[in-house]
Amino acid sequence: MRVLISGVTSDLGRAFARAVLGAGHDVLGVGAEAHRDLPPDVAFTAGDAATAESLVAGTDVVVHMSPVEREVPESGGIPALRRLATAAARHGIRFVVPIAHGPDAADADKVVRDSGTRHVVVRAAPLGGRLLDWHACRTVATLLTVPRDTQWRLLHHDDLVRFLVHAITSDRVGVVTLSAPDVLLAGAARDSLKGVSARGIPAWPAMSTSDRKGSARDWGFECGWTSAEVVADLARGARGRKLTKDGAEPDAARLPIPAHVPPRRRQPADGTTLTSVALPSMAVEMDDRIDPRYPVFAAQQTAELFPGPLTPLSIDVHTAGLRTAGRTLGRVLGLPTSVADEWTGRGHAVFGHHLYTGVSALAAAPPPGWTERTVTDQLIGPRADADLFPLERPARRGIVARAAAWVRFAGMARRYRTFVRDYAAAAAKEQVADVAALSDGALVVRALLLRDRLAEGWTLTQLGQFVAYFAGAPLRKRAKADIAALGRGVDVEHEPVYPAIVGLADLLRADDDLRALAEWGDLEAVRQKSPEFGAAFDELVARIGHRGPCETELAGTPFGQRPELVFAAALSASRRPAPTPPPAPTPPTPSPSPSPDLVEPETGDAAADPETEKSEEDQPESTPDTPVRAKRTLLEKLAIAGRRQRDTAVDATVRYTNELRGIVREWGGRQVHAGRLVDVDDAFYLTLDELLNPPADALRRIERRRADRERLRRVRVPAVVSGSWRPEAAVDPVPEGKQLHGVGVSPGVVEGLVRVLTDDKADVEAGEVAVVRVADAGRAALFGPAAAIVTDLGGPLSRAAVVARELGIPCVTGARDASARLAPGTLVRVDGTTGDVLVLAPAPMTVHN
Structure with a gap:
């Protein structure tokens, strides 16, 4: 189906276009000018009502999203409505128009009916939700100014978009009243919106709350949001934003829940052509294209959180959040347009169903406390030699711009703990206990909310990464000379499992x-x-x-x-002896108090000891069996606290991910029952927009993407992509007497048989050396029986390293291809201080992983 959308660049128009594309339809869009968040698959034409009129012929349905209210963004007024309705009637095309509750609603309704077109007029109740466009801001102003005993029915943006998608695929015509099923008192709404200001914003006129004929229920449609929930979502979106008559504006000093998720594969603002980096035999649908000016990507930072190959749904949801994080942090740091565009569009990219970080993009404008050298050291490896800018080096920001970025970054760092605390509290409070009891509409809108919550979480996680690295320079410097300075695992990292x-x-x-x-x-x-x-x-x-x-x-x-x-x-x-507890902390020497926004109260084993004046000889000796807690300077405490808070943000984000997982499985089961899917697991091979409105060819898409992912399971993708990528060639096992080199992150020397852990196998027997490409928090917690741990990727503060120090066993990270070159059953000696893994005897031919 070809759908023409006028006013497609408005907030509501972009959301509707995304949903229509997800349902498998072609979209032609008309707006005043192009918008960076417009999905790239929309065939966009800049123009006015006359332009839209010229495109009516050849379409199947016209949806007029330009508001008829005067003096609002993207308004075409009554004349534009009349022109498009008349054109649709002339060509015999259905005409769909939502009309907001307002003073011009009656005139707009009459214009459409008089045009003679086959029409669907949606009389929408006052709109609300975290999108906070001009409709929602006017709804807030209304609820804050009318008498407390006034009754209102509201409508969420999500439900309006859902009904419009329903309407374009239906043959029905007529006038529909669309509102949430419940009635809300303005006084209750005002209590929920406490602290929100809507000065200078006009209000809606009074409305009737009677249950009139022609409601959406007659069309078999059910709203997912109640009026009370719409108000709660308004309050959720208003935190960290300033409301105006044209829509909400973000507060530069806050991190609000994202209202818009940047689309995938959007072109650079200057029109540079994006290129594919995969061999033709390896290219798959979910791959990203890159800007050749920023060609280097690495998996070092992302592999622990996102071990691949990921399913298409995971790619869609998480990369949307990471793009939002790139845009938000780019705004905080005041990046130049071209670099900010790269941070947003390709700060993270997917190749071979694995997630990578854009090294070139980050090095083009390093965050405060970072340099181009530290970017490559952190994301690729020490002494890495990569050509980050083969075409041209981006212009450096001036001193004034960098100083302003430092000020904004310091302000965000100071409030970071508050941001994380509020987000974690919301993650615990908002959990739905029984998703099976939710209606179809409630499931859909809940999934959309969780997508935005995940974007908020990944923004906090990325900011926490910058904050922790900025404050952690002294700790890293000590660890280079003596890994014992890292101390016990929980002394450095908030390990949750x-x-x-x-x-x-x-x-x-x-x-x-x-x-x-x-x-x-x-x-x-x-x-x-x-x-x-x-x-x-x-x-x-x-x-x-x-x-x-x-x-x-x-x-x-x-x-x-x-x-x-x-x-x-x-x-x-x-089966292991209980770890020897660290010695009691030495009484602290008076020192300046750390920033209360970064350092948590220090209790128990998780606390970091203050630095004292005791000599090295007075400190207890550190061994693998009796690890001691390292002394901490003030800046080291800040770094540790920053990492703990980042881990709290990750934990809350994973909590939201798990809730979305349950909703997807429930929705997938309902789609199987309806005959749209064959198996519940098919749901993970669609994007979220496709899943919520399955396209006609959904099964073909699922089959194609499943085959791509299964093929890539047998491929070892490179840790670094520089302009192009190809599978890593098969390598010979390390011969007897030879060794691999990595980074020693937990001291000790042991010998044991290798157990290579694949993505589907996480068990290890007592006394074995666990070898894995990368370990996330859940897998690292299962290493209890291991005698030692070796990982291809990671560093001193990776999950495997933290757990190894807590266990008191040797650990080597960054061994690059250890999981490919150490065959299961190989006898090795692991030195967790030097980072050497020596092969003592090859694996017997009969040993299988």
Whole structure:
């Protein structure tokens, strides 16, 4: 179907165009001028009503999204409405128009009916929601000014867009009244909007709240938002924004929930042609194209959070969030237009269903505290020699621009803890307990809200990465000379999973009979023998159930769905002797107080000790069996606190991801029941917009993308992409007597047999050396039985390194191709101080992973 949308560049027009494209239709769009957030698949023409009129012929339906109200953005007024309605009637084309509740609604309704076209007029209740366009700002102004006992019905932007998609695919015509099912008192709304200002914004006229004929229910449509929920979403979107009569504007000092998600594959603002970087035999639909001026990408930073190959749905949702993060942080840092455009469009890119960070983009305008050298060291590796700008080097910002960026960045860093705290509180509060009880409409709008929440979370995560690195220079400097300076794992990183599993292991260690029973693997029998263990186990699964191996992959199975992994991890950890607790902290020497916005109250093992005047000889000796807590300077405390808060943001983001996972599975099951999908897992091979409105060729898209991903599972993608990428060539195993080199991040020397852990296998036997490409928080927590850990990617503060230091076992990270060159069953010696992995004996030919 060919759909012509006038006013496509308005906030509401862009949201509608995205939904129509997701449903598999072709979109022609007309607007005053191009918008950077307009989906690139829209065939856009700049112009007015006359331009739109010339495009009517040859389309199947015309949707007029330009408001008829005067003096509002993108307004065409009554004349533009009349012109398009008449043109649609002349060509026999259906004409769909939403008319906002306002003074011009009656005139607009009459114009459409008099035109003689086959029409659908949607009489919309006052609009609201976190989009906060001019409609929503006027709704806020109304609710804040009318008498408290006034009754109102509202309508969410999401529900209007959903109904318009429903209307263009229906043959019905007529007038439809669209509003949420419940009635709201203005006084209750005012209480929810406490602290929001709408000065100078006109209000809507009074409305009737009677349940009139011609409602959307007669069309088989149900709104997903109630009026009370619309107000709550208005309040959610208003935090961190200033409301005006033309729409909300972001506060430069705040990080509000994103109202718009930048589209994928948008062209650079200067028109530079994007190019493919894959070999023709390796190119797949989900690949990104790159700007040849910024050709270098690396997986070092992203592989831990996003171990691939990702499903198309995970790519769609998470990269949308990362693009939003790039745009938000680019605005905070005041980047030049071309670099800001690169941060937004290709700050992260997907090649071979794996996620990469744009090294060239970040090096073009490094954040405060970073340099081009530190960018390559962090994202590619120390002493990396990469041609970041083969065509031309971007112009450097002036001193004034860099100073202004420092000021804005410092302000964000000072408030970072507050941002994270509010986000984590929302993630815990907003959870839906039973998604199966939600209506279809409620499921759809919940998924859209979660997409925006994830974008907010990835923005906080990226900002936290910059803050922690900026403050962490002294800690990194000490660690280069002595890795013992990193101290215990929880002293450096807020590891959310492993310490919780250790608590269960302590209960098993304390009762030999209970542990012997656990060795049989019967969790229910252990529960019956020890109600204390059962209660602790249930509490732990409830607390970390959203975490697990490959936890950002929406098709993954977290601990909540596989509690047997938690039980097995606790049992494995109980086989080790209990770790020796760190010595009691030395009383602090008076020193200036750290910033309250970065440093948390320090209690227990997770706290960092203040630096004291004691000599090196007075400190307890550090060994793998009795790790001690390192002394911390003030700046090191700031770095540690910054990383803890970043991890809190990641944890909340993963919590939202897990909720979206449940909604996708529930929605997928309903689509299978309706005959639109074959299997629930098919849902993960569509984008979110496609899933919510499955296109006619959905099954063909699923089949094609599933085949692409399965083919890429057998391919080893490179860690660095520079202008092009091809699969890494097969490599020979490391011969006896030779060694691999990485970065030692946890001291000690051990010998053991190699166990290579693939994406689908996370178990390791006691005494084995766990070798893995990269380990996220969920997988790292399962390394309890390992004698040592070796990873291809990662650094001193990676999850594997943190858990290894807590276990007191050697760990080597950044060994590049260890998981490919160390065959399962190979006998190796791992030196966690020097970073060397020596092959003592090759693997027997009969050993299989």
